[in-house]
Each structure stands twice: as structure tokens, then as C-alpha cells.
Amino acid sequence: MEKKDVVKKRNPENCMQNSAASLPHAPSSVFPTHAAGKKRKPCLRKILAFWILMAVLGGAGGWIYQTWQKIPSSIRIRAGEEQELFxxxxxSGTIYGEKTAQKDVIPVNLNRPLTVQASQIQDYTMDVKLFGIVPFKQVDVHVVEGQRLIPAGVPVGIYIKTEGILVIAESDFEGLDHSRKEPARYLLRAGDYILKVDGVELEGKKQFTEQVAASEGKELCLTICRDGQTFDVTVTPQQNTEGVYKLGIWIRDNAQGVGTMTYLDEKNGFGALGHGINDTDTADLMEVQSGSLYKTKIVNIRKGISGTPGELTGVIDYKKENRIGAISINSVEGIFGTLSQEEADEIQGEALPVGLKQEVKKGEAQILSCLEEDGAPQLYTIEIKALHLDHDNINRGIEIQVTDERLLEKTGGIVQGMSGSPILQNGKIIGAVTHVFVNDPTRGYGIFIENMLSH
Structure with a gap:
């Protein structure tokens, strides 16, 4: 009984007060009272509500962006044919032409299959609204003639000569007095094209190097093309330790390599690669003065593995008799030009209709590629995994994965040199292979054929 009288229940609040009393200098915030806890709960609710709102807005923004990408900025429709657009x-919105009367404005709803038909070549505009209320996007609608192309799939050797001399880097060098010399510092930069020296057009980097060496240290007037703008700069060459006059720049005037021809049209015009030829140092699209296609033979295949892309190795003999075509355009959509009649006659295969981007479907497709020395192009099975109708990078509109065991055995998937291999689906040519995933060589990207034809 006495023990029970001694041991008494203690009030938790008293414990708190006693503890606080033992530390008279402790700030009251260290030991919050019940009232302070009540104040904190509304603050936590506000923070939680804020993050929920941010998550909702982020999700909504992502959905709107994906919806935007599903609607191409331009749509092509073949004249005289009924086509389904889904x-x-x-x-929803309306389609109208430049001279369309109000009564001829056509309502459209892209949330369900839409059958369209146009009888003549003409351009239209489609204005669409999100949920039929919020102005969302304007789409250019082009009515075009139906076109047929022969899928090629043959390897070609490529040689291009730049428009002028391309500056790929600045550098310094040791002068006669053993100090560092930088004659072109702040005057020239990577990506510049040197077109003329003292008003004389350049034919190649050898000529340019000789003119600089023969300058005897006198000022040179260089005509430069930079970002589409042409202007003159003056620069004074200086001697290196061997007494040779230099400017302190690295230059290039050509590029070469192996790729795949995508198609041949009825006038022997060809398209290849599905992407442009960029300088390896500046990453800029190279401005082409002239170029040639050459016969090539595939002599080796390095299989691709995760982290290391594979490669087709081809032998190119740049003899005149091996030249099979002329390159006239180097654009982001590929390289284009004209094939010789003799070589065009050797391209076998039936001309196929062009598949427009809205006709391309996810699922099975084929690529046409040549992997054997002196062999004919073969069809290999792939799967289209995703479609990006309005991708910022037009070379990556079609996402593909190699499923053909023969191709996987030979190459491991997509390898360098296969760029330009035509993609076929449902009896139509729909695109060309352009890129490989570095970490998964079985997967890659392609460009829509209509984008190649828009160059």
C-alpha cells in the first residue's frame, strides 16, 4: 500500500514543463506546445496541396505536349483518292483553302476516323481546337500527285566537295621567336567557309595553303561565309619555326564515306542516307559545291553491341569509271542527285507507291539492305515501335526494332552504313533508316519518305 502511494501517475504536460524548467535558456521553439502543432498542420496541408497541383499541371502539360506531337504540322493527301485520316x-476544327468561300469550309474531328478526298493539286489550312474550344494548332494540308519510287537498298560510296574551305578549328603554333602565334584568333572560327583569297575563288585546300605560304607575311583578304552571311576579313600570316607562313587553322574541303541509296525515281533521281552529311568536327551540315556517287563493295561487317555501334566497311575506288552519279544537294533530309542511266538500269525492283506518314502503322515492316559483297539487297523484318508525326528532329519520325534473326546474326541490328535503307510496309515505301540506339543496336530511327521528298 505504501509503495502504491509513492508511485503516482505523472501528467505528461507536467513532464514537459519540468523538462523545460531544467533548461531555462532553451528556446520555446525547441519544445513546441500543443497550439504550435495546430498552426503547423495547415502549413503542411498547403505544401501538400501545392505539390499535388504541380503534379497535376505537369501531367496535363505532358499530355498536351504528346497530343501536339500526334498532330503533324503538315499533312499530304494524294489527289483523286479517298484516304482515311485518324x-x-x-x-476538332475546320479545313479551308486560300480562296474557299465560307459555305465551303469543311468541319473536321480528329478524334475519330475521317475520310478525305481532294480532286486537284491545292494547298489548304486546317485550324483545330482542343476539345473543340481552345485554339490549338494550325496544320498545312498539301494535295499532291501520287508518286511511285523504286526502293534501292544498294550500298554506295560518297564523295562531296565543300563550297569553299571549311574551317574546323583554330589553333596556335610556335613562331621563329619561339612565342605562340595565333594569326586567325578572333577573326576566323569553326564552321566558317573561306570562299576567296584576295578576290580569287578557291578550288581546294591545297591551293589555299600554297597562297598562305607564298604571302611573305603580307595581309590577305579572305571572303568568309558564316551562318549564311558573306563578308571580308583581313589576316596576316606568320612564320612557324620552319619559316613557313601559317594562319593557325585546321581546314577541310571534302568528305567521303559509305551509305545506302534509298530510292530511284522515274527520272533517275535518287535519294540516299535519310540524313545530311555533317562535318565530324563542327557537327554542322556541310555546304556542298559538288559531289559524286561511286560503286562500293561491302568487305566486312562489325557487329554492333551495347555502347558500340557496328559498321559496314566498304571499299571505294575513286576512279572515273567507277563514278555512278552526281550529288547536287546535301540537306537534313539526305543527299540527292542523279544516277547514271547505266547504273539506273541495274537497280532491280518494282516501283512502289509512296506511303504518307498518316498511313504508316505500328507493327511489322521490312527494310531493304545489301550486306554481301556483290550480293543483291535483301528484305529483313522489323517492327515499328512508335511514330512521331511532328518530331522536332525529322530524321527520327519512325522508331524501329530489328526482329529478323538473319540480320541480328550478321550485324547485331542496325549498323553504320545502313543509313538510307528503305523501310517498306503494306506494299509501300514509307521511310528510310537513319540512326541506331547506341545502347541497343537492335533499335533505331527512320525518316518518313515524304520528308525526304520535301527537300
Whole structure:
């Protein structure tokens, strides 16, 4: 009984007060009272509500962006044919032409299959609204003639000569007095094209190097093309330790390599690569003065593995008799030009209709590529995994994965040199292979054929 009288229940609040009393200098915030806890709960609710709102807005923003990408900025429709357009997006609007009367404005709803037909070549505009309310996007609609192309799939050797001399880097060098010399510092930069020296057009880097060496240290007037703008700069060459006059720049006037021809049209015009030829140092699209296609033979295949892309190795003999075509255009969509009649006659295969981007479907497709020395192009099975109708990078509109065991055995998937291999689906030519995933060589990207034809 006495023990029970001694041991008494203690009030938790008293414990708190006693503890606080033992530390008279402790700030009251260290030991919050019940009232302070009540004040903190509304603050936590506000923070939680804020983050929930941010998550909702982020999700909504992502959905809107994906919806935007599902709607191409431009759509092509073949004249005289009924075609189905189904984008499965919650937008509706109208289609009208430049001279369309109000009564001829056509309502559209892209949330369900839409059958369209145009009888003549003409351009239209489609204005669409999200949920039929919020102005969302303007789409250019082009009515075009139906076109047929012969899928090529043959390897070609490529040689291009730049428009002028390309500056790929600045550098310094040791002068006669053993000090560092930088004659072109702040005057020239990587990506510049040197077109003329003292008003004389350049034919190649050898000529340019000789003119600089023969300058005897006198000022040279260089005509430069930079970002599409042409202007003159003056620069004074200086001697290196061997007494040779230099400017302190690295230059290039050509590029070469192996790729695949995508198609041949009825006028012997060809398209190849599906992407442009960029300088390896500046990463800029090279401005082409002239170029040639040459016969090539595939002599080796390095299989691709995760982290290391594979490669087709071809032998190119740059003899005149091996030249099979002329390159006239180097653009982001590929390289284009004209094939010789003799070589065009050797391209076998039936001309196929062009598949427009809205006709391309996810699922099985084929690529046409040649992997054997003196062999004919073969069809290999792939799967289209995703479609990006309005991708910022037009060379990556089609996402593909190699499924053909023969191709996987030979190459491991997509390898360098296969760029330009035509992609076929449902009896139509729909695109060309352009890129490989570095970490998964079985997967890669392709460009829509209509984008190649728009160059």
C-alpha cells in the first residue's frame, strides 16, 4: 500500500514543463506546445496541396505536349483518292483553302476516323481546337500527285566537295621567336567557309595553303561565309619555326564515306542516307559545291553491341569509271542527285507507291539492305515501335526494332552504313533508316519518305 502511494501517475504536460524548467535558456521553439502543432498542420496541408497541383499541371502539360506531337504540322493527301485520316486526338476544327468561300469550309474531328478526298493539286489550312474550344494548332494540308519510287537498298560510296574551305578549328603554333602565334584568333572560327583569297575563288585546300605560304607575311583578304552571311576579313600570316607562313587553322574541303541509296525515281533521281552529311568536327551540315556517287563493295561487317555501334566497311575506288552519279544537294533530309542511266538500269525492283506518314502503322515492316559483297539487297523484318508525326528532329519520325534473326546474326541490328535503307510496309515505301540506339543496336530511327521528298 505504501509503495502504491509513492508511485503516482505523472501528467505528461507536467513532464514537459519540468523538462523545460531544467533548461531555462532553451528556446520555446525547441519544445513546441500543443497550439504550435495546430498552426503547423495547415502549413503542411498547403505544401501538400501545392505539390499535388504541380503534379497535376505537369501531367496535363505532358499530355498536351504528346497530343501536339500526334498532330503533324503538315499533312499530304494524294489527289483523286479517298484516304482515311485518324490521329485519335480530342481536337476538332475546320479545313479551308486560300480562296474557299465560307459555305465551303469543311468541319473536321480528329478524334475519330475521317475520310478525305481532294480532286486537284491545292494547298489548304486546317485550324483545330482542343476539345473543340481552345485554339490549338494550325496544320498545312498539301494535295499532291501520287508518286511511285523504286526502293534501292544498294550500298554506295560518297564523295562531296565543300563550297569553299571549311574551317574546323583554330589553333596556335610556335613562331621563329619561339612565342605562340595565333594569326586567325578572333577573326576566323569553326564552321566558317573561306570562299576567296584576295578576290580569287578557291578550288581546294591545297591551293589555299600554297597562297598562305607564298604571302611573305603580307595581309590577305579572305571572303568568309558564316551562318549564311558573306563578308571580308583581313589576316596576316606568320612564320612557324620552319619559316613557313601559317594562319593557325585546321581546314577541310571534302568528305567521303559509305551509305545506302534509298530510292530511284522515274527520272533517275535518287535519294540516299535519310540524313545530311555533317562535318565530324563542327557537327554542322556541310555546304556542298559538288559531289559524286561511286560503286562500293561491302568487305566486312562489325557487329554492333551495347555502347558500340557496328559498321559496314566498304571499299571505294575513286576512279572515273567507277563514278555512278552526281550529288547536287546535301540537306537534313539526305543527299540527292542523279544516277547514271547505266547504273539506273541495274537497280532491280518494282516501283512502289509512296506511303504518307498518316498511313504508316505500328507493327511489322521490312527494310531493304545489301550486306554481301556483290550480293543483291535483301528484305529483313522489323517492327515499328512508335511514330512521331511532328518530331522536332525529322530524321527520327519512325522508331524501329530489328526482329529478323538473319540480320541480328550478321550485324547485331542496325549498323553504320545502313543509313538510307528503305523501310517498306503494306506494299509501300514509307521511310528510310537513319540512326541506331547506341545502347541497343537492335533499335533505331527512320525518316518518313515524304520528308525526304520535301527537300
Amino acid at each position: 490521329l485519335d486526338v480530342p481536337v
